[in-house]
Amino acid sequence: MAAVRQAARQDQFLDVVSRDEAEARFRAHLSLAPLGEESVALAEALGRVLARDVAAPVDVPGFDRAGVDGFALRAADTEGAREDTPRRLRLNPEVLTPGREPTIAVAPGTATVIATGGMIPRGADAVVMVEHTEAIEQPDGGVVVEVARAAVAGQFIAAAGSDLAQGETVLRAGCVLTSREIAMLAAVGLGSVCVWRRPRVAILSTGDELVAPGTPIRAGQVYDSNAAVLAAAVSELGGTPIPLGIFPDDDTALAEGLDRALSQGDIVLLSGGTSKGAGDIAHRVVSRLTDPGVVVHGVALKPGKPLCLAVSAGKPVAILPGFPTSAMFTFHEFIAPVILALGGRAAERPEIVPATLPLRIGSERGRTEYVLTSLVRRTDGGLAAYPITKGSGAVTTFAQADGFFAVPALAEQVAAGTALSVTRLGAGGAPPDLVIIGSHCVGLDRLIAHLEREGIRVKALNVGSTGGLAVARRGECDIAGVHLLDPESGAYNTPFLTEGLTLLPGYGRQQGIVFRPDDARFATCPTVAATLAVVRDDPACLMVNRNAGSGTRILLDRLLGGERPAGYMFQAKSHNGVAVAVAQRRADWGLAIETVARQYGLGFLPVQPEHYDFIIPSSRRDLPAVQRFASLLASDAVRTELHDMGFTVAVRDGDGD
Secondary structure (H helix, E strand, C coil): CHHHHHHHHHCCCEEEEEEECCCCCCHHHCCCCCEEEEEEHHHHHCCCCCCCCEEEECCEEECHHHHCCCCEEEEHHHHCCCCCCEEEEEEEEEEECCEEEEEEECCCEEEEEEECCCCCCCCCCCCEEEEEEEEEECCCCCEEECCCCCCCCCCCHHHHHHHHCCCEEECCCCCCCCHHHHHHHHCCCEEEEEEEEECCCEEEEEEEECCCCCCCCCCCCCHHHHHHHHHHHHHCCCCCCEEEEEECCHHHHHHHHHHHHHHHEEEEEEEECCCCCCCCCCHHHHCCCCCEEEEEECHHHHHHHCCCEEEEECEEEEEECCHHHHHHHHHHHHHHHHHHHHHCCCCCCCCEEEEEEECEECCCCCCCEEEEEEEEECCCCCCCEEEECCCCCCCCCHCCCEEEEECCCCCCECCCCEEEEEEEECCCCCCCCCCEEECCCHHHHHHHHHHCCCCEEEEEEECHHHHHHHHHHCCCCEEEEEEEECCCCCCCCCHCCCCCCCEEEEEEEEEEEECCCCHHHHHHCHHHHHHHHHHHHHCCCCEEECCCCCCCHHHHHHCCCCCCCCCCEECCCHHHHHHHHHHHHCCEEEEHHHHHHHHHHEEEEEEEECCCCCEEEEEHHCHHHHHHHHHHHHHHHHHHHHHHHCEEEECCCCCCC
């Protein structure tokens, strides 16, 4: 009878608080920083979270390589080639297969046999497919090749660094590694990677009525579904579940299990035994914890009112309600964000869709109610949200729901026809918060890294300054990075603004001629004019150009004044592409920014400072992510970082809208 009297008194009366108050109390005693770094082999990195930004230690590809089987040659030698009037070129005495370094330069009137993936020899600027040629043996033992189609410079050549450039950010901290990201890490030669340690989550189920799945069951017993679904949910969130099994309604046994869980896990989850009915003892065992111990017992939620939250020596401990739907709701509301944070993952942002309630529902006044729904498409194309009324004890409710909506604590009913915001369950990836399209810059990479560390999702596409300007004019991006020189005024970027565009001043970069420090031809040229005189008079001094439409190409064409030095048609798509061509002796000089010249150990002769700015469609200017980008750019900390990278960060007068 003593046990009956104790149960009748319901000593475990709940001190109910609001959802926000419960979360505040819980998090006040937690450190939500990642648990620590560890290095894992690439073969074991699937699903892990990067702890540090990864920069490419090499260029990918590491050299100019052929994209087809055929012949490496000079495009100029094939001008006018047709089936009836092919151009004849003498073959050099070597065959370039993958892994073989060229030893013979391609001189005018010659070509070299090359296989797909072979390294492009010096002097060649195009590859023709073998299908468009015919090899003819000569009486002297040599071989000529007849080319039946004219080639253009760059044809069937994958330029060094065109995929990934040395020093380019490959992946950023916080990235969850899938097979695609692992391929990128392997492509730059990394055999291991630094990741955040996975949070270990110890899971205990409590209750005399529970039986492990796969074992016989008798009347009055239920299968323990909570342990399985919680373990799976932990894994989905990037944690490591530690299932400790089912514990009976016995204080001593459960206390021993709790001690074991605290010793093995970073987080402890119990399921059941937290309400105010007979046999609910889990809260009594957890209440013995200190530092600080129990911080919440009862939350004004439906389902999920009996939730108990505690902290012991910095470790989160939660007793989730025994009913499956209640357990999963409270898990996702209070525990899932903690697992994500400890594992270094960004907080999840569920998809919310508009829908209409087709029928009236009642609600219990005094606590926020989450209503699971099934979404049905209406004839007008909209969505109707039909409540699933099986109750929190039904194991199928959560699995069958398309989403849920919240009924405020003070509402007693929701009328039919009410417009709802439904949170999708199992929705796909959310769209980016910020779209940046235009010219690439390592300074912009640094800004993006800051944004993504704050949880702002960024999509960045590098299409050049001219391409970025066009996209901004069409309103298809939020920000376009540009460094466009107006040849008439000599001004950067502002002359290209049209109606509907505004300019956010960025920072300065120094453009200059890059060359190898050991190249004696440039050692005695202290000025740009002297350097240009050298390259003009020496046809063996090859340049590497930039792609048409880039700001650097516009500046270079202006500098050359219509002249086309040797190598003019050899184009790189980035500053890194210019630098690697010079460093690898495939070219002797080019135009690039000083930051990249330093990176590759090249000599640098300043030509002109330029402005790298950001064009914003006026309709996008007030977007929160755009405003955050602007405030980051103006912050002292970021300005210092950009200065240390070699950029000029002084704000220029007159560059507003």
